[in-house]
Structures are given as C-alpha cells and as structure tokens.
Amino acid sequence: MERRTFMKLAGAAALSFEAAMPAIAQGKATVRWWYHYDNPQNTPASLVAKFEAENPDIKIQAEPIPWGGGTDYINRIFSSLVAGNQPDCAMVRLSYLSRFGQMKALEPLDGFLTNWKGRSDISDDVWKINRSPDGKQYYMPLHYVVIYLYYRQDLLQQAGLQPPKSFEDFLTAAKALTKDGIYGYGMRGGAGCHDNWGPFVLGGGASFDKGGMITEKAFAANRWFVDLAVKHKVVPPSAPTDAFRQIVDAFKAGRTGMAIHHIGSVAEVVGALGDKVSAVPVPRGPDGGGWTYFGDESNAIFAGSKNKEAAFRWISFLSSAENNAEQAKLSGQLPITISDAKNWTVHPKRFVEASDASLPIAKPLPDHVKTPDFVGRVLPTNLQRALTGGMNPDDLMKAVELTFYG
Amino acid sequence: MNKATASGAMLRAATPYGFLLPALLVTALVILFPVLQTAWYSLHEYVLYDPDNFRFVGLRNFATALSDEVFWIALLNSAIWVSGIVFLQLLLGLGAALLLNQSFWWRGMARALVIIPWALPSVIIGLMWTWIYDFNLGVFNDILLRIGLISAPHPWLAQPSTALACIMLALVWQGFPFFTVTILAGLQTVPHELYEAAEIDGANSWRQFLHVTLPSIAGIVATAVLLRIIWVANSLDVILVMTGGGPGYATHTLPLYAFLRAYTGMEFGYAASLSLMLTAILLGIVWLYVRRQAGEMER
DSSP: OOHHHHHHHHHHHHHHHHHHSOGGGGSOEEEEEEEOOSSTTOOOHHHHHHHHHHOTTEEEEEEEOOOGGGHHHHHHHHHHHHHTOOOSEEEEOGGGHHHHHHTTOBOOOHHHHHTOGGGGGBOHHHHHHHOOTTSOOOEEEEEEEEOEEEEEHHHHHHTTOOOOOBHHHHHHHHHHHOBTTBEEEOOOOSTTTHHHHHHHHTTTTOOSSTTTTSSHHHHHHHHHHHHHHHTSOOSOTTGGGOOHHHHHHHHHTTSEEEEEEOGGGHHHHHHHHGGGEEEEOOOBOTTSOOOEEEEEEEEEEBTTOSOHHHHHHHHHHHTSTTHHHHHHHHHTSEEOBHHHHTTOOSSOHHHHHHHHHHGGGEEOOOOOTTHHHIIIIIHHHHHHHHHTTSSOHHHHHHHHHHHHHO | OOHHHHHHHHHHHHHHHHHHHHHHHHHIIIIIHHHHHHHHHHTEEOBTTOGGGOEEOTTHHHHHHHTOHHHHHHHHHHHHHHHHHHHHHHHHHHHHHHHHTSOOTTHHHHHHHHTHHHHSOHHHHHHHHHHHSOTTTOHHHHHHHHTTSOSSOOOTTTSHHHHHHHHHHHHHHHHHHHHHHHHHHHHTTSOHHHHHHHHHTTOOHHHHIIIIIHHHHHHHHHHHHHHHHHHHHHOOHHHHHHTTTOSTTTTOOHHHHHHHHHHTSOBHHHHHHHHHHHHHHHHHHHHHHHHHHHHHHHO
C-alpha cells in the first residue's frame, strides 16, 4: 500500500469513527432544563446528582424560573424561543402546545419513546391526553394536580353545615362563614384566576367551544360567580387582585373559610391549620355538571436543542419510577407513574382522595394559540373589571369568546 | 496658507468628530437601529408565535390603536402618572435638598440616608409597597386603623379608585432622592455673595429663595425634570409587580400596555405601534426642552 493511500484510508477511518459515535459521547453534553416549583426553596439538586452519577457524560444545568401565576414562566419560554436562546428542555403545559406547534418549537419524542422502558408505567390515558393533534408525541408527562375546594371543617361544623357539593350549598356555606372579619371564600381575581373562575362558570354551563361563552346559561353562570363579590360580598374586598400568595396566606391566617387550589399547597395549609382543614371536589353546577382544572405538567425538548438525546435521557429519568416520586415531592404535586402513584403517602390521604374524586370533571385549558393570552391578560383584566363594577359581567364573556373566535 | 498648515487645520477640525465617532456608532447600533426596527414592525402584522405570516399592513396598527379603548385609558393614566409623580418628586426633592443644604451635625448621615430609596431596585420597591398596602397584613391599613382614620381595612391596590394613586406614591418615594441630590448639587454652586447682597437689600428668606435660589437652580431643575419625565413615562416595572396593570385597566399606562401586548399576546406589530406613539410624545417634550435651552443660550 502506498503511503498516500494509507494516509487517505486512515483519515477516512478516523472520520467515520467520529461520525459513528453518538453526539453526547464526543464530550460532556450540558442539558439546560427550565423548571418551577411552587415552593422556590425546593431544589432538584439530589435528582441532578443521581442522574449525573448514572450518566457521567451529561451535565444538567437546572434553571428555576419564576412562576408568576404562570405568565412569567411561559412568557420567558416564548421570549427565549423568539430570541433563539431557549433551554434544551423545560416543564410545559398542555395549553401551550398549539402555540409551540405554530412556532415549530418542539421536537417529537416518538422516536425516543419507542425504546423507552418506562413508557408502560404511565397510563395510556395520560399519553392520549398529551398527544398533539398532529398525532405526534411532543410531551413527556411529569406530574399533575387537580383543582379542588379547601374548606375549614371546624368552621363548617360550628355552622352546622356539610362541605358544599353544589353551587347552592357553596353560597349557603360562604354566607354562613362570612362574619367577624372572616370571609366565606378567598376568591382569586388576580394572576391565575382561571382556576377559580372555571369551576363556577364552565361548571355552570359555559364552554370553550365556539359560541360556548355567550349562551344564556354561560352568562348566568358568570353573573353568579361575579355576584359572590359584588352582591353577596362573601369574598374579601381584595379579591380582584388576589393571586396565589394572597389566597393561600388569607386561608392559612383564618381570614377565609374556603379557597380553591390544589394539593401543591397542602404542606403550607396543613402546617398552619392542621386537622381543621380538609378538601372536597369543587361544587357542581345547577344541572349537575362540573368542571375543574387539570393542572398537567410535562417536559418537552425544544427543536433548537443540540443535545436532544441527552435531554431525552434527563426528562425520561424524571418520569421514571422512584425519580418521579422524588420530583413530585419537590413540586408538591402528584406522580404520573403508576408505580409511584400506588400507595402514595406524601400528602395526607384526604387531599389525595379529593384529588382523585375530582378527576371525572377535570380538564385542561383548551389547546389553542390564544390560551396563554386568555390566562395572562384577557381573563384577569376583564374579571377584575367585572368584580369592581367597571364592566357588565356579560361583556367579560363576550371578550373571552372574542379572544378564541374573534 | 501652505499645504502642511492646511492639512494640520483639517486634522484639528476633524479630531472632535473622530472622538465622537465611536460613541455615535454605538448609539446608532443600540438606539437608532432598534428604533428603526420598531418602526418597521409597526407597519406589519407581526405575531411572534406565527412568524410565517409577517404581513405589511401600512398604518393599520396605528388606526387600531386610536380606536382601541384601552389605548386611551392607558394614555390618560400615563398623563396622570407622569405629571403627578414628577411634580410630587420635585416638590419633595426640593424640600429635602433645601433642608440638607442647611448646617446640622448629622448632615452627612442624612445625605447618605436620603439616597436609599433611589438605590433600591424597582422590583424590591414594588414588592415592599405591595405588602405595605396588603389588605390583611399591611402596615398602611394598620396605621390608619390605629389612628382612627378608617374603621375597616381598605383594599388599596384592588380598587380602581385608589390603585393608581397608591403605586404613584410608591414611585414618588423611590424617585424623590434623584431631585434631592441634583438640586443639592445645584444649591452648592450658588455664590454666597448673592445671599449677602439680598440680605443687605432687605430680602427675607422667602424672597431670597424666590429671587436668588430658584433662578440659580432653574437650569438644573429643568434638566432633572426632563430626565425624570422620560424615565417615569417609560417605567413599568413597579406597576407590573404591584398590580400587573389592574384592577382591570386602572393602572395600565402606555408602556405597560405595549409590554403586555408584546409579551403576553406576542403581538409585536401592534405593540411596536404603541411604543412608537409613546416615543413621539416623549420626543415632543424633549423638543420643547431643547428649544427652551437654545433660547436661553442665545440670550
């Protein structure tokens, strides 16, 4: 063999060897992951350490992003996508899927999922809910919560009342609890108000389908909800701008008798009130219908990521048995894996039961490009106007309809 | 003039421009380019989550803004916001500067303390004042209840009638030290002989203030007011933290509205047109100031 031929062959062999090696093996891949926890003091450091020990070729850069009622978090993700500075992967919600789809921002996971052993530990129903309308799977389910009704069982007992099951029961209880500087219901009119508005207005007959916000039934349900503040005055006067922190603090301080949130705030609430507090599904509407918010959370890999394989290893690690349980402890939510959900004892039983009992009426927000705008701007602004008398409640419903079908 | 002298003169003439050129280039890059880009976007329908539908729409975004109820609410709020805050900051800053210009034993410490609100980040100011006004736990309600001015806590930030004024108060507190420090610097340049002469002429303290102090610091005050108008008109961080623009549109100002349309709605074309309108208004104010300054220089 001539020297020149040998050199050519050796060069080609070296190049083909490099090309054949998986991308992450060429050096230590760094995966940037954006997350948020309701309790910002919680950190995924132990999960990161465990993953890095199992995957020495990958470094995880976990970046906590402020939630801000959801709007800060999602605005940051969309902005980073536009700027081309997005992380490799991040926690995401179903209601963002359409907008991500329009931005062509996500990497389909179907190829990765084919060979992933943990797939069967997540129920088929969850996979189905998370599937994109184009038939592809962009989301790796992570955990979930369901919005329910916290109530002060001691105060209701004193008033001789049962936990409310219907709107009528709820109003009766709210009126009975409103006295001596205590308000019956800690309404959330500020950031994230959709999860307080939805159970009463969507549960009362409104819907996100075309024309669903402007039926007589929908108008009536919304008027009923607004009247809790305007007519019956069973909510604190600060309700129009109260957000997560205010409603939870007021409930913990005993200034409200009922509040609508999810199991993520159990540690705080039980820490302050102990056995005085319990939970039930949100009340049902006059015709027996109900709606509560299915607070899903998944991980997704962004199409612009240069470390997709490494990112998949990380997000699949978080959705695998045991790790998913650890992750759920940090987020305060419920594990998505079947094996971790069995015999879940992290939260007191009564709150897990209230979550489970809420599942039949639990739905995510619509998968629509305008949903983030509805959550972040349209509903809070118009609800606040209606609650402070600056707008006819029916116009609020027209504004919501216009947002989705204008 | 020989050739060497002529080229030397040209070099001398060009030197200032040479020194200014880097600054001009940087300014063009970081200010002029984004402004032109914003102007370009304002003529388009540009929704960030739908970048493939980037369409030229001419002046339609501006026409939409003029028929948008929220634009007019935000414009009115901006006018109240800027005039109220700058006036109160100037008043408070002037008073504090006059006090700090006096001689007293802890003057050094007082001068250092007064700067603290100015040194705090706006987000901290917003969070701090949000808790001060809190319905359940806020000290503002607590103080008013204790002194008997109110009989029940008031939701200061949740009522459209009080929300804007409450945020303005927070910003007045944060920004008055700027006037204090600027005016104090001006006061220290007023020649003492002027006061001695005024005193000999029989002028009392008020007349000295009116005829000596105020004319001497007028230029500084005008510049400080102009800067403050621009900063306050553009500021949105404190509002964003304290109310997010609510309740309803009660605390929406023009930059906040543009911000919300840009970052929540992702409607960059429309948000760009709102920003340009604000820029045009501010440029009008700057033009008035420059014309006034030029007039004074000619005198």
